[in-house]
Structure formats: C-alpha cells, structure tokens
Amino acid sequence: MSAWPDTLRTGPLREWPGTLSTQRRPAPFSAGLTDTLRILDREIYNLVDTRAQQDSAELLIAIPAGAFRRDGKPYANARAEHPGVIFSLDSRHGHLSYPCDTFTTWQDNLRAIALALEALRKVDRYGVTRHGEQYRGFLELEATAVPASFSSWSAAHEWLADTYGYEYRAGDHEQARGLLRLGQRKSHPDLGGDTELFQRVSLAEAKLREAGLL
Structure with a gap:
C-alpha cells in the first residue's frame, strides 16, 4: 500500500x-x-x-x-x-x-x-x-478546477453550520468538529452525496486540520 x-x-x-x-x-x-x-x-x-x-x-x-x-x-x-x-x-x-x-x-x-x-x-x-x-x-499557473478554500477555520465552521441548518456558535470547536463529521457522512458520493459538496466539505476539513482542531 x-x-x-x-x-x-x-x-x-x-x-x-x-x-x-x-x-x-x-x-x-x-x-x-x-x-x-x-x-x-x-x-x-x-x-x-x-x-x-x-x-x-x-x-x-x-x-x-x-x-x-x-x-x-x-x-x-x-x-x-x-x-x-x-x-x-x-x-x-x-x-x-x-x-x-x-x-x-x-x-x-x-x-x-x-x-x-x-x-x-x-x-x-x-x-x-x-x-x-x-x-x-x-507562480501564475492556478489550479482552478476546485472550489476556493476557506479563509479561516471559523469561515469553514460557519459554512458547515449554514449548509446543514445549525445555528453557528462562533469559536465552538466541538460544534465545528461535529458538523464536519455530519458533512462527511451526508456529502460522500459513496453514500449518495453530491460531488461538489463533498469537495467543499473536504476543504473545510483541511482548514480545521490546519488550525489544529482535528
């Protein structure tokens, strides 16, 4: 492997x-x-x-x-x-x-x-x-084939809350992690999810990981 x-x-x-x-x-x-x-x-x-x-x-x-x-x-x-x-x-x-x-x-x-x-x-x-x-x-060759990344982990958190119908609680690390897990389950194509939404959830995951929250 x-x-x-x-x-x-x-x-x-x-x-x-x-x-x-x-x-x-x-x-x-x-x-x-x-x-x-x-x-x-x-x-x-x-x-x-x-x-x-x-x-x-x-x-x-x-x-x-x-x-x-x-x-x-x-x-x-x-x-x-x-x-x-x-x-x-x-x-x-x-x-x-x-x-x-x-x-x-x-x-x-x-x-x-x-x-x-x-x-x-x-x-x-x-x-x-x-x-x-x-x-x-x-430097000028941009990989434009994927959605733009989030500017911060809080922006990713807020997007996850809006997307899945939850009240956004700023700074709540546990809610952010929970919403990410929910997004991964609901958006994964193997489970009937949407490809573009799955890509966006993956970008949210990367931003949360970058902030040390995963």
Whole structure:
C-alpha cells in the first residue's frame, strides 16, 4: 500500500486548465508510487517554512470523487479518466502550480513533477540562484478546477453550520468538529452525496486540520 504523506491533500480533478495532450509517451523512468510520494514529501518540506504552508500542498487527479476513501486518498484500484495531474502548494516563493499530462499514467506524471521539484531545488544548492528565481515561471499557473478554500477555520465552521441548518456558535470547536463529521457522512458520493459538496466539505476539513482542531 502506498504511504501517502500527511503533508499532501488529494482530490478529484474536474476540469483540466487548457487542452489535454494527444501525444503522450511512456515515461523514461520506472518506480513505484511509494517512492514518488517519498520524494514529493521531501520536496514539500523543503519548499515551505510554516505549518500552515505544510497543509497547503494539494494533488488533483482525474479520479471520480466516489473513488476516494473517507480520508481523502484514492482507492488503490481507482481508475483515472485521463492521466493528467495538478500539484500545487503555497511555498516560500508564492503559490506554485504544476500541471502535467506528458506521460501515459497519472503516477508517472506525478513522478515527473516530484523529480522536477527535486531538480529545481538543486539549482539553489549549487548557488546558481539566490532567491528562488527558478520557480517564477510556475507562480501564475492556478489550479482552478476546485472550489476556493476557506479563509479561516471559523469561515469553514460557519459554512458547515449554514449548509446543514445549525445555528453557528462562533469559536465552538466541538460544534465545528461535529458538523464536519455530519458533512462527511451526508456529502460522500459513496453514500449518495453530491460531488461538489463533498469537495467543499473536504476543504473545510483541511482548514480545521490546519488550525489544529482535528
């Protein structure tokens, strides 16, 4: 079983930002997903410098929402509609976004991103740049395929209360956690829920986790 890092959130990719490649090729490398995730986890660690940023890394895969487990990770046998993936995170250099659909599987495209991040970091190691200039070309590529995140855990809490018909009690951590559990049950596609609502609940969960409430 692949060891998904705690630093990485995953979710379904609803829309590709642009035109998908029609001439994909086999990857020039061969490695398991576990090794790719290990590299990615290390690169996330090296790109961020605050706990909030550590929780901001996100991977979008073209897998239906119903093929994700309750912990937000895809089932091992989940099938992607296409191999394109988008990896994004809030780094010390700004918000970075890396779409890739060059190769024939989403796992290989994710590895390509992980190896690219590793290579970009080595540019700094050898003193070629001093201020992360090598990342600038990726600052304007936004992963717009998912709903906007919440500005704070209280905003996520208030949305959960409004969505599920409860009186919002500001600052009530226990109510926020209870509403999140309710939202996860009601919105999960495996239980008859709505895909877009499930994505929004997942963003609320990420914000509560970022605040240390989960």
